[in-house]
Amino acid sequence: MTFMTHNEHRVSYHIQFWLESYSRNTSISYGKTTSDFINFIGSVEKITICSEKDIISFLNFLSPCSGKNKRGRPTLNISTSTKNQRLSCLNAMFKMLIKNECLGINPAQKIKISEEKPQKNPIVDIETITEGLDKISKIYDPTLRARNKFIALLLLSNALKRSEITNIRLEDIISEGIVIRNTKRSRLLHLNPSVLKAMKDWVKLRSSLSPYLLTSYARKEQGLEKLSNFAIRDFSMKFFKCCPQQLRTRSILDYWHRASNDIDLVHIHSGNHSKQSTIRQINKNHVAYLPDYEKK
Numbered sequence: 001m002t003f004m005t006h007n008e009h010r011v012s013y014h015i016q017f018w019l020e021s022y023s024r025n026t027s028i029s030y031g032k033t034t035s036d037f038i039n040f041i042g043s044v045e046k047i048t049i050c051s052e053k054d055i056i057s058f059l060n061f062l063s064p065c066s067g068k069n070k071r072g073r074p075t076l077n078i079s080t081s082t083k084n085q086r087l088s089c090l091n092a093m094f095k096m097l098i099k100n101e102c103l104g105i106n107p108a109q110k111i112k113i114s115e116e117k118p119q120k121n122p123i124v125d126i127e128t129i130t131e132g133l134d135k136i137s138k139i140y141d142p143t144l145r146a147r148n149k150f151i152a153l154l155l156l157s158n159a160l161k162r163s164e165i166t167n168i169r170l171e172d173i174i175s176e177g178i179v180i181r182n183t184k185r186s187r188l189l190h191l192n193p194s195v196l197k198a199m200k201d202w203v204k205l206r207s208s209l210s211p212y213l214l215t216s217y218a219r220k221e222q223g224l225e226k227l228s229n230f231a232i233r234d235f236s237m238k239f240f241k242c243c244p245q246q247l248r249t250r251s252i253l254d255y256w257h258r259a260s261n262d263i264d265l266v267h268i269h270s271g272n273h274s275k276q277s278t279i280r281q282i283n284k285n286h287v288a289y290l291p292d293y294e295k296k
Contacts, residue, residue: 008045011102015044018096033089036062047097052107055090059083059113083113123285124242124250129156132240143205144217150198151214151235155244157195159251159270162229162244168213173199180271187271249285256282 015034019027040058041050062078090108097103136152139145154160164180172179177190178199191199208215212226236244252270259265267278 007048007102008043011047011097012044014097014100014102015093018093029085030089030092033086034093037090047093048103050107052111055087055108055111059087059111062086080113087111087113123253124240124246128240128242129247129250135239141220143220143222146198146202146205147214147217148235148239150195150202151232152239153195153198155236155247156251157192158189159248159255160189161248161271162232164271165232166212166214166227166229169211170213171211173203173213182271185273187268249281252278252281253285256286 019031019034022030037058038044038047040061041047041054062083087108091106094103094106094108098106133149133152136145136148139148151165154165160180164182167181168178172181174188177188180187180189203213206213206215206222208222208224210222210224210226214227216223216225216227216231232244236242236247240247252266255269256263256266259269263275263279263282266282267275270278270281272278272281
């Protein structure tokens with residue numbers, strides 16, 4: 001039978017009181033991290049003498065190498081966000097112990113977790129766009145081919161957001177173009193001849209009773225529910241190997257080039273609420289965009 005020393009009892013009391021000050025879910029999450037850390041270093045008393053090296057070892061212990069565990073199942077690395085959450089908990093605990101004079105310095109203060117990810121090119125090149133449109137043109141089902149071509153041209157030519165595409169209703173189609181309705185404001189979208197022809201081709205083959213222009217399509221049957229935002233993302237990743245936002249950025253920069261850098265015209269084309277956001281988007285990406293035209 002083991003007995004807690006006075007110092008262990010004091011630290012344990014403050015940790016328990018500290019955990020009770022949080023909401024239920026936070027208390028459960030922080031309690032698990034704290035107990036895991038105590039079990040890792042050996043005892044509560046060792047919290048007061050643990051070092052930065054001990055904390056790094058604990059965080060590395062949370063991320064097992066690829067392989068199989070004792071039950072024969074593959075082990076998965078813990079994400080960076082989860083490790084940052086555990087580190088945040090330990091930071092808060094050490095600060096609390098310092099405040100209650102149980103600890104002199106915070107050993108987790110200088111620890112930072114960062115994961116270097118390869119930077120994605122925000123600009124989709126012309127070859128990728130051409131290949132994507134070619135894949136769509138080779139779809140055997142004429143209904144699916146017409147719908148996908150219309151979606152692709154809306155993304156590439158008109159810089160529409162996913163929600164703007166999926167929320168288009170049949171009543172929004174007028175002789176001048178399409179009315180794009182947003183929560184704050186609406187705007188009229190003028191269609192160029194290629195997009196207008198793609199829309200007419202889709203409407204001819206469209207047989208759904210749904211009020212939405214673009215509907216789900218599976219097993220050669222058109223559904224009643226509107227196309228989801230996730231379906232637009234899957235479509236973009238499948239045919240163009242990029243997210244819809246990258247196609248939208250390409251459309252904005254193409255228009256910016258054709259409009260001789262007229263920011264007012266580009267802002268109207270982008271459909272952004274703030275002109276500053278349009279300016280930031282152009283300034284962030286136009287340097288990566290220029291080489292496409294230098295090659296021509």
